[in-house]
Amino acid sequence: MTEVTVTDVTATVTSWPVDLSTVPAGVTRLEIRADLVGDLDPAPLRLAFAGRLQYTLRSRAHGGRCADPPEVRRARLAWAALGYDTVDLEADHDLRPEVLAAVPAARRRVSWHGPSAALTELRERFAAMAAVPAAGYLLAPRAASAADALVPLRLLAGLGRADVTAYGTGALGVWSRLLAPWLGAPAVAGPLDRSRSTGALDVARICADYPFAALPPLRDLYGLAGPVALASSFLGLHNHAYRERGIPALYLPFHLTGIGDFLTGFWPAVPDGLRALGMPLRGLTVSGPLKEVALHVADVVSPVARAAGAANALTRRGGRWRAATTDSSAVAAALRWVGVPLAGRPAAVVGCGGAGRAAAVALRYVGADVTMVNRRETRGRLAADLLGLPFTPLDAFRPTGPCVVVHATSVHTRLPFPVEGLSAGAAVVDLVCPPSGVSALVAEARGRGLRTVDGRRVMAVEAAHQFRLMTGRPMPPEPTIREVVTHAGLDSP
Template identity: 35%
Template sequence: MRIVLTGLRGTGKTLVGAALADLYHLPLIDTDERIEQEAGMAIPEIFAAEGEEGFRRREEQVVAGLPAGQAVISTGGGVLLSQRNLVALRRGSRMVLLTADLETMYRRTCTSDRPPLTGKPLVDEIRTVAAARRDLYRAAADICVDTTGKEPGTVALEVRALLNETWRTEPRAGALSFLLQANPAEREREALAADLKSDPELGLCGIAGFPASHSISPQMYAALFARFNLDYRYTRIEWPSIAEIVGAFRAGRLRGLSVTIPFKEQVIPLLDTVDPDATAIGAVNTVVRCGDDLAGFNTDWLGVSAPLQQHRGEKAVLIGAGGAAAAAAYALKHLGMDLTILNRTEERGRALADRCGCSTAPLSVFRDLAPEVVVHATPVGMHPDTGTLLTRADLDEGMTVFDLVYTPRMTPLLVEAEAAGARVIPGTEMFVHQACAQFEHFTGIRVSPDLVREVIE
């Protein structure tokens, strides 16, 4: 086992690391100590001579040289600021985030000779750095443990209990049995059941939808987890109740959840915290667990925004008013577009338009609007549906048509748009860009769109 402890200064990484090393009879490696040994200087001296930039270079060199075998590794507070460090530390490891309240971190660090990072008073510095790194730490952690008011040995026992937790232990066993039952793909279900029995440390993510059988997320995540040597699996969760799914997600101690139709709006009141973008959109497609906290995010809007960067300020029509449409509207407004929302249920379209500060109209007036960009955000055309809300007679070669449906890749709408000479953007592009952001939320690792395209083709 290779255990990596991360967290801010004052969360107890060094002392907990020593206690864990004793429990597991493993060597303890402290990256700060190694930096000092290799530099022949204390860390304050390194900062004085080379600045933080020089220290971070040395830190990367030390992390790159860490042994791949079994060990407990205690890291510096800022080690995860480097993607190179994060990828190297995550390979074949279990990442443990230690946290503590502000008073505890202050008490543990107020006599330290470590150099300041912000120039602010210590309490303000802790608060500032904690806010800046919160999402990064959460994304990179397999498990999260609060060390406030606890002795290092107690924390080490808690970490070991979480790392050794098997799927056979209630209430996790019941939750995972439910999740297996909810996977509609028999072969996937059988393979996951075997993996869970053989690997008690296995991490688990999944996609919640009704339906979820059409999703290409499982194949993408399987490839990405393998690429970065992460001991994780990804499952489909097809069930009519998002409340039951989230309950099982909590009890089963899953790591991350992709949320799709029809749950993107329904999931919000079931979460502990929701990101400001997701709150503004009114929809969540990404849930991350850290300790007992479930945090919600929306990466769909990034998936819409990225392929349309060159169309800033243009005239756009958005068809739909559901969760995906809300994310699309948010993205289009961020791009400064003159936006009109068209929806078959005019009241719902008007409600979304009022929230976004844009216009609304019935679908029948589409031709009169003469948009430069068309974004389709309804399920119409999703396999096995062969319908389309627009035909080639409605479209022309001056338009860019983006269908957020990605199965099939060339939807009936895109076939009609291509026949009309319009530029088409398949929903796989939204999937690719939102998946990059979602994978980072789940693992802390940033991946390129090209890599995601490669693994889903």
């Protein structure tokens, strides 16, 4: 596709007071949610912010908090038109002669927020909205599934206009908000306050992780599917690497809470729909709890993924989806960094999910004497039986001597198991990535002089392995990668 330029990167102010010096570089518009923060005088705002100002008085019918009587609402909109560059007018009830007389066409944005809608309904809604001259239009149906978010993108593709923004709202639709500019949407927006970014990426993440405002050409799509998608630093890692390598691709967050979201709302509707839009999805990182189901939707499964009973990567080649796991190779690389011989050495993997099972496969491959450890005994024994390995319940696990321990659960604020029995020559590999700093396990192990590899180290190499698997090219050098790891989630894919 040809290069496009996004007109606006919008930071939405949802709480007040706020320090406007925190507005990220690259933001060109400030949206004041007056239904949340009141009617802010635009004059002092202009002293603190050099971009354009938008006034939005979201009604309860449109998912906001404004419940003003009609005459009060009309007065507030008319007041806003005196000082703001853009005033949002809701299509359902604001397009009255007295409001249109007070808000010039060049300052209007006509919007509609509502439930998920079919393409024919969105087309009809837009036709009615477009009858009112405005600088821009917004259609934002709620995405009850990932597939629902395809509908507004299909609308954009069919309209071929540069004054219409459309995307699915809610966490399941975030990916469509980010992709919409490549289909002609003139703006992308996110909350300025991270605490209000539920169901959306905050604007700092948008500016840091995505190539706005001047969009590069786009040929292929990749993404992360799972409940950690919106928090993962994989977004920034991959998108920065695409830009540095000159690859016309985009990496998107497909927030899916579980197997139901994946099978009934995402697969295969979203990959098929994106291909129909001329934006084929070429690869997916898959996080827990979707690693097992990834095996079942694939046409081809790698031997390591089959042995682990889980896959964290799906790639499309020659019309076929291939399942693989990079958990094993990432752990193997981490163990090489540790620098201890593994053949015949006692080793334990704490956590029997997809990442833990893949780690066990890697350890067994190099000849370690592996034991599986898990809090829930039934699940742990099933995983151990799948791999043909012994099992120990977590509450009975007391590692001793020069053992190698790989930790693959989400626990990070406390010790998941005691480490005082480990001796010189022992090593701890932690796959968890706390929001900041290191986990309690890594801190304790380092304090005792044990060899450690933290989750960010593992995640950086995992991202590099997935990047090569998906694109066929190496990721930029690791120092560049590690500088980008600033928004790590609590789970590695």
